[in-house]
Amino acid sequence: xxxxxxxxxxxxxxxxxxxxxxxxxxxxxxxxxxxxxxxxxxxxxxxxxxxxxxxxxxxxxxxxxxxxxxxxxxxxxxxxxxxxxxxxxxxxxxxxxxxxxxxxxxxxxxxxxxxxxxxxxxxxxxxxxxxxxxxxxxxxxxxxxxxxxxxxxxxxxxxxxxxxxxxxxxxxxxxxxxxxxxxxxxxxxxxxxxxxxxxxxxxxxxxxxxxxxxxxxxxxxxxxxxxxxxxxxxxxxxxxxxxxxxxxxxxxxxxxxxxxxxxxxxxxxxxxxxxxxxxxxxxxxxxxxxxxxxxxxxxxxxxxxxxxxxxxxxxxxxxxxxxxxxxxxxxxxxxxxxxxxxxxxxxxxxxxxxxxxxxxxxxxxxxxxxxxxxxxxxxxxxxxxxxxxxxxxxxxxxxxxxxxxxxxxxxxxxxxxxxxxxxxxxxxxxxxxxxxxxxxxxxxxxxxxxxxxxxxxxxxxxxxxxxxxxxxxxxxxxxxxxxxxxxxxxxxxxxxxxxxxxxxxxxxxxxxxxxxxxxxxxxxxxxxxxxxxxxxxxxxxxxxxxxxxxxxxxxxxxxxxxxxxxxxxxxxxxxxxxxxxxxxxxxxxxxxxxxxxxxxxxxxxxxxxxxxxxxxxxxxxxxxxxxxxxxxxxxxxxxxxxxxxxxxxxxxxxxxxxxxxxxxxxxxxxxxxxxxxxxxxxxxxxxxxxxxxxxxxxxxxxxxxxxxxxxxxxxxxxxxxxxxxxxxxxxxxxxxxxxxxxxxxxxxxxxxxxxxxxxxxxxxx
DNA sequence: TGTAGTGTCCGCTAA
DNA sequence: GGACACTACA
Numbered sequence: 001x002x003x004x005x006x007x008x009x010x011x012x013x014x015x016x017x018x019x020x021x022x023x024x025x026x027x028x029x030x031x032x033x034x035x036x037x038x039x040x041x042x043x044x045x046x047x048x049x050x051x052x053x054x055x056x057x058x059x060x061x062x063x064x065x066x067x068x069x070x071x072x073x074x075x076x077x078x079x080x081x082x083x084x085x086x087x088x089x090x091x092x093x094x095x096x097x098x099x100x101x102x103x104x105x106x107x108x109x110x111x112x113x114x115x116x117x118x119x120x121x122x123x124x125x126x127x128x129x130x131x132x133x134x135x136x137x138x139x140x141x142x143x144x145x146x147x148x149x150x151x152x153x154x155x156x157x158x159x160x161x162x163x164x165x166x167x168x169x170x171x172x173x174x175x176x177x178x179x180x181x182x183x184x185x186x187x188x189x190x191x192x193x194x195x196x197x198x199x200x201x202x203x204x205x206x207x208x209x210x211x212x213x214x215x216x217x218x219x220x221x222x223x224x225x226x227x228x229x230x231x232x233x234x235x236x237x238x239x240x241x242x243x244x245x246x247x248x249x250x251x252x253x254x255x256x257x258x259x260x261x262x263x264x265x266x267x268x269x270x271x272x273x274x275x276x277x278x279x280x281x282x283x284x285x286x287x288x289x290x291x292x293x294x295x296x297x298x299x300x301x302x303x304x305x306x307x308x309x310x311x312x313x314x315x316x317x318x319x320x321x322x323x324x325x326x327x328x329x330x331x332x333x334x335x336x337x338x339x340x341x342x343x344x345x346x347x348x349x350x351x352x353x354x355x356x357x358x359x360x361x362x363x364x365x366x367x368x369x370x371x372x373x374x375x376x377x378x379x380x381x382x383x384x385x386x387x388x389x390x391x392x393x394x395x396x397x398x399x400x401x402x403x404x405x406x407x408x409x410x411x412x413x414x415x416x417x418x419x420x421x422x423x424x425x426x427x428x429x430x431x432x433x434x435x436x437x438x439x440x441x442x443x444x445x446x447x448x449x450x451x452x453x454x455x456x457x458x459x460x461x462x463x464x465x466x467x468x469x470x471x472x473x474x475x476x477x478x479x480x481x482x483x484x485x486x487x488x489x490x491x492x493x494x495x496x497x498x499x500x501x502x503x504x505x506x507x508x509x510x511x512x513x514x515x516x517x518x519x520x521x522x523x524x525x526x527x528x529x530x531x532x533x534x535x536x537x538x539x540x541x542x543x544x545x546x547x548x549x550x551x552x553x554x555x556x557x558x559x560x561x562x563x564x565x566x567x568x569x570x571x572x573x574x575x576x577x578x579x580x581x582x583x584x585x586x587x588x589x590x591x592x593x594x595x596x597x598x599x600x601x602x603x604x605x606x607x608x609x610x611x612x613x614x615x616x617x618x619x620x621x622x623x624x625x626x627x628x629x630x631x632x633x634x635x636x637x638x639x640x641x642x643x644x645x646x647x648x649x650x651x652x653x654x655x656x657x658x659x660x661x662x663x664x665x666x667x668x669x670x671x672x673x674x675x676x677x678x679x680x681x682x683x684x685x686x687x688x689x690x691x692x693x694x695x696x697x698x699x700x701x702x703x704x705x706x707x708x709x710x711x712x713x714x715x716x717x718x719x720x721x722x723x724x725x726x727x728x729x730x731x732x733x734x735x736x737x738x739x740x741x742x743x744x745x746x747x748x749x750x751x752x753x754x755x756x757x758x759x760x761x762x763x764x765x
Numbered sequence: 766t767g768t769a770g771t772g773t774c775c776g777c778t779a780a
Numbered sequence: 781g782g783a784c785a786c787t788a789c790a
Binding site: 077078079104105106107130131205206208269270272273370371372373393396427430432433434435436437549550551552553568569570571589592593594595608630631756 | 766767769770775776777778779780
């Protein structure tokens with residue numbers, strides 16, 4: 001076999017093409033590219049050019065070591081990252097890059113299962129269940145077992161099952177915990193759940209990881225095939241892999257052990273979904289001969305941003321520890337804005353964006369927050385100021401009811417055994433098949449031991465059952481669509497579904513704003529299908545469904561156009577922007593309430609904050625609010641502990657609305673920020689103050705109520721008032737009864753129908 | 766069987 | 781503030 005090892009000193013003997021792959025790299029990057037003959041761990045700090053090193057390495061393997069692209073497996077965290085890496089490899093290697101095995105763990109899992117899944121009872125045409133579908137399925141299982149879903153929330157059981165699958169433990173596995181009664185019940189559900197999934201021809205997200213592992217361990221021929229194929233394995237964002245993913249990698253790794261993992265323990269932010277920092281912290285235990293390379297030169301941020309974020313992450317106890325440095329300029333101070341309310345915070349962000357607009361493109365501005373719900377205030381302000389923005393994440397496009405409806409139709413056409421999708425569409429749009437009928441169909445399916453679809457077909461053919469008149473047309477519809485789908489493209493099929501079900505027509509006939517939005521979403525889905533058919537070599541329905549099952553929040557977001565980006569810190573991982581706002585730096589939010597119980601959870605929150613801060617190239621803003629609306633109520637908040645201990649000389653304290661209401665000036669002036677955690681004293685000119693201890697004393701009831709200002713129709717509503725209703729549109733009040741919260745109004749709407757409803761759902765116009 | 770209204774619970778991050 | 785379950789009524 002060809003000599004695989006190359007020392008740095010030997011690079012002179014490389015061909016011109018291979019040498020080019022080493023150009024303009026710094027020393028550690030070059031070392032990372034060249035180290036090819038055994039396990040390699042690259043500890044890559046934020047902005048240290050790891051994607052650059054990875055793509056160069058792939059190209060180096062092809063040009064210097066003459067590996068075929070299909071002999072290289074590269075695993076990324078998101079589809080977007082995979083697409084970017086493929087594009088960059090194409091620049092280096094040309095069309096050869098198309099043959100690389102490059103994708104997320106989940107997409108590679110799908111690929112393997114599609115090819116060999118039948119060996120472990122996964123049919124070729126399986127569908128992928130998202131968390132929603134899986135939860136529904138668990139609900140069905142509880143039903144069958146006669147268990148009460150209120151006492152045993154399906155979501156919780158789902159998490160338990162997911163935890164087992166993360167350890168590659170099937171229901172029969174010896175190490176399943178059985179200590180408590182809950183464990184034992186969960187196992188009963190898990191067992192049935194797996195059976196039902198099998199019957200349905202479906203797999204869930206975690207199955208996409210652990211079933212391929214099972215394939216490899218139970219079927220040596222399969223393992224052998226991939227072991228001989230993949231001569232080099234690269235893994236990005238290794239700090240966020242879970243145990244099953246690591247096991248999967250090892251199961252397909254051959255004796256040459258040519259694996260290169262890249263990650264940053266300081267950026268591990270997915271512990272809550274099973275990521276094992278230990279994978280990266282203990283990599284050199286698993287592979288004692290692993291070469292460890294550190295990339296510590298940062299090319300992204302100013303020195304100030306680096307120093308401030310570095311001071312934050314240095315407070316974590318459990319970390320490899322590394323010091324990022326840069327040759328870049330000192331840059332501007334990090335601005336800290338103490339806001340009064342979340343509205344005030346959003347206004348500040350809006351003002352700053354307008355000021356910075358001269359120097360930076362809006363596509364280079366990002367607002368980060370801890371929870372998706374926080375986007376609202378920013379959206380309101382940006383909209384009011386006419387600043388274009390885009391929210392990434394939150395309610396995902398493919399999670400919207402109308403989109404899921406259409407996808408459910410398509411899933412049933414591919415795999416009618418899928419009961420979750422079938423139940424979703426059986427009465428949508430309404431065709432008189434209600435719960436009672438569906439229950440009868442379920443019972444029939446159980447009695448015959450077959451699938452729900454078989455039961456529906458059988459009952460449709462049996463007039464004596466009394467359900468046939470409702471079911472027969474539905475069965476005929478689905479059968480027609482199946483025939484159609486077999487001979488047409490994914491896009492044509494989707495159009496046919498909409499046509500035959502009148503789904504879109506019904507939405508368009510409904511004049512309400514919601515229905516219009518839903519109709520738009522359906523059309524957007526059609527656009528996505530059309531785009532997929534054009535782009536993909538395999539434009540089948542099945543391929544499309546696979547893809548949409550695995551889209552992440554970032555996928556499809558066009559970050560280039562002239563809009564401000566809003567997203568959570570989690571979604572921001574791997575991205576960078578010139579101007580960054582890290583918002584909501586308050587105790588309870590960042591760190592989040594649910595993480596306050598353990599030091600390790602706090603450390604993860606700190607890493608999340610660190611990730612958010614290190615996205616910034618030039619200008620970084622940190623902000624917090626004295627009070628924030630949660631669940632419709634104002635709640636007071638103190639600045640996050642993460643603000644303490646930042647180097648004061650690198651911060652610029654903005655004057656903000658964060659101040660005590662005048663009537664309670666008893667806290668005195670100046671020095672009020674000393675606090676128990678320290679670090680905030682000293683700023684004599686600072687206007688903002690906070691109470692040192694008694695948080696509950698914080699006065700919030702004077703916070704202006706922006707949300708409900710001049711909108712509540714329950715006051716001022718009278719006979720003859722013109723009103724607006726989100727569903728029925730404009731109307732005129734005929735009669736008002738009751739008062740206050742309980743006031744009701746009789747309204748004549750534009751469609752000529754009179755309706756009686758709560759006054760609180762109406763808006764005066 | 767479907768719909769609107771009401772009550773209740775719950776709340777983070779996500780492929 | 782929203783998702784969901786339950787109830788009253790058409």
